[in-house]
Amino acid sequence: MNDTFMPDCPIPFAGSRVDFAEMDRSEGSLALLQSHPKASVVLMHKGQVASDGPQLLRAAPNAVGGLPLYDPGLIFLGLENDGDPVFAASLKDDSLLPPEALIDLRMQGHQLAPDELAVAGRARSIFDWHRTHPFCAQCGQATQSSDGGAKRVCGACETEHFPRVNPVVIFLIEHEDSVLLGRGPSWPPGYYSALAGFVSPGETLEEAATREGMEEVGATLSQHRYLFCQPWPFPSQLMVGLVSQAADKTINVDKNELEDARWFTRAEVEAVFEGTGQAFMRPMQTTIAHQLLKAWLSRQ
Ligand SMILES: [Zn+2]
Numbered sequence: 204m205n206d207t208f209m210p211d212c213p214i215p216f217a218g219s220r221v222d223f224a225e226m227d228r229s230e231g232s233l234a235l236l237q238s239h240p241k242a243s244v245v246l247m248h249k250g251q252v253a254s255d256g257p258q259l260l261r262a263a264p265n266a267v268g269g270l271p272l273y274d275p276g277l278i279f280l281g282l283e284n285d286g287d288p289v290f291a292a293s294l295k296d297d298s299l300l301p302p303e304a305l306i307d308l309r310m311q312g313h314q315l316a317p318d319e320l321a322v323a324g325r326a327r328s329i330f331d332w333h334r335t336h337p338f339c340a341q342c343g344q345a346t347q348s349s350d351g352g353a354k355r356v357c358g359a360c361e362t363e364h365f366p367r368v369n370p371v372v373i374f375l376i377e378h379e380d381s382v383l384l385g386r387g388p389s390w391p392p393g394y395y396s397a398l399a400g401f402v403s404p405g406e407t408l409e410e411a412a413t414r415e416g417m418e419e420v421g422a423t424l425s426q427h428r429y430l431f432c433q434p435w436p437f438p439s440q441l442m443v444g445l446v447s448q449a450a451d452k453t454i455n456v457d458k459n460e461l462e463d464a465r466w467f468t469r470a471e472v473e474a475v476f477e478g479t480g481q482a483f484m485r486p487m488q489t490t491i492a493h494q495l496l497k498a499w500l501s502r503q
Contacts, residue, residue: 215312215489216434219321221281221289228350233279236288237264244277245291245326251305252323257316259323260304264290271295275333278352280326290351291326309437313488320489321434328436332366335438340364367439373399374412374445375495376422378452382472382499383420384483385456385464395483396492398464399442412447420464421455424448430498433491442491446499473500 226232236242243261246253253260264277273293280289297305306312308327312320329352336355339346344359355364375397376383384395400415402408409427416424426448433442456464467482474480476497486492 213317213321214431214433214491214494215317216321216324216436218317219325220318221283221322221325224279224281225353228279228353233351236279237268237277237290239286239288241284241287243287243289245280245289245322246300247291247293247323247326247330248295248297248300248305249293250327250331251307252315252327253300253304254306254315254319255304257314257319259315259319260300262292267292267294270299273330273334274337275348275352275355278326278329278333278348279350280322280329289322291330293330309489310487324434324436328434328439329366331436331438336364368434368441369439370402370408371399371435371440371442372402372408372412372415372445373397373442373491373495374416374424374427374447375499376416376420376424376447376449377499378449378466380469381452381466382469382496383422383449383454383464383466385420385461388462390462391484393481393484394486395463395465395467396486396490397444397495398461399492402443408443408445412445416447416449419457419460421453421457423450425450430495431491433494435491444491444495446495469500472496476500 242264244264244267245259245261273295277290277292280291283289308323339357339362341362342360344357346355346357349356385398386395398415398419402411412427413424416422424447427445430444432444435442452466454464471480471482475482475485
């Protein structure tokens with residue numbers, strides 16, 4: 204029996220080819236990087252990213268510098284191809300971009316090449332962090348971006364603030380040859396996915412999955428196995444993928460959390476992924492839930 208779960212690599216939003224370049228990020232160094240002949244700027248607008256087919260639409264830094272930009276202006280993402288600087292900017296005026304260039308990463312991210320999707324996800328997450336952290340959590344005074352957007356520094360107490368990543372467990376509940384999936388009330392009709400929840404302070408990943416399984420569907424879970432994880436930039440989660448064993452198929456759905464949850468057989472899930480069955484609408488390609496289900500199916 205092949206008991207390994209393998210993702211359908213690469214994991215969406217991961218596998219960036221950009222070296223994050225934790226290097227000298229002084230203003231002088233960043234100015235030099237901006238004048239590099241191969242420097243490029245990924246263009247965004249209100250969380251969307253500009254694309255040209257599978258590639259990100261980029262501009263030269265000097266073409267962006269004079270434009271109205273959302274805070275904090277140009278951010279430095281890192282170096283690609285062993286030294287080409289990559290920046291990102293969030294434009295205030297989307298009319299400067301070709302029509303149809305802006306895409307929604309959550310709904311249309313699969314149109315991008317995998318390494319471009321990873322770059323766009325990182326940029327989106329960092330811009331969102333800047334947007335939501337204009338003030339110091341220590342003293343309440345204004346913070347300013349520093350080191351090309353890698354951190355924010357309080358102008359009053361000088362506390363440094365760094366982007367945070369929030370862990371979320373997302374778990375396929377398995378019993379015998381079936382898997383339990385649920386759906387939220389606002390989801391498209393027929394759309395089912397793996398259950399998920401934020402990890403609370405003081406919890407392990409396994410304890411979080413056990414708690415969420417009991418809260419959401421009344422399932423008694425054990426034998427959690429880590430499979431793989433995924434950065435999820437909406438805004439800054441790390442989705443940690445598990446497969447968890449249910450003691451039996453008894454469930455009691457918490458209707459405050461989920462509209463429905465039900466068991467699907469391997470044959471039903473297989474047919475959905477092969478396009479020959481319609482037991483449910485599968486999670487989008489860019490989600491770890493999609494990858495978890497494919498990995499679950501691939502186990503013989
Ligand atoms: Zn402060």
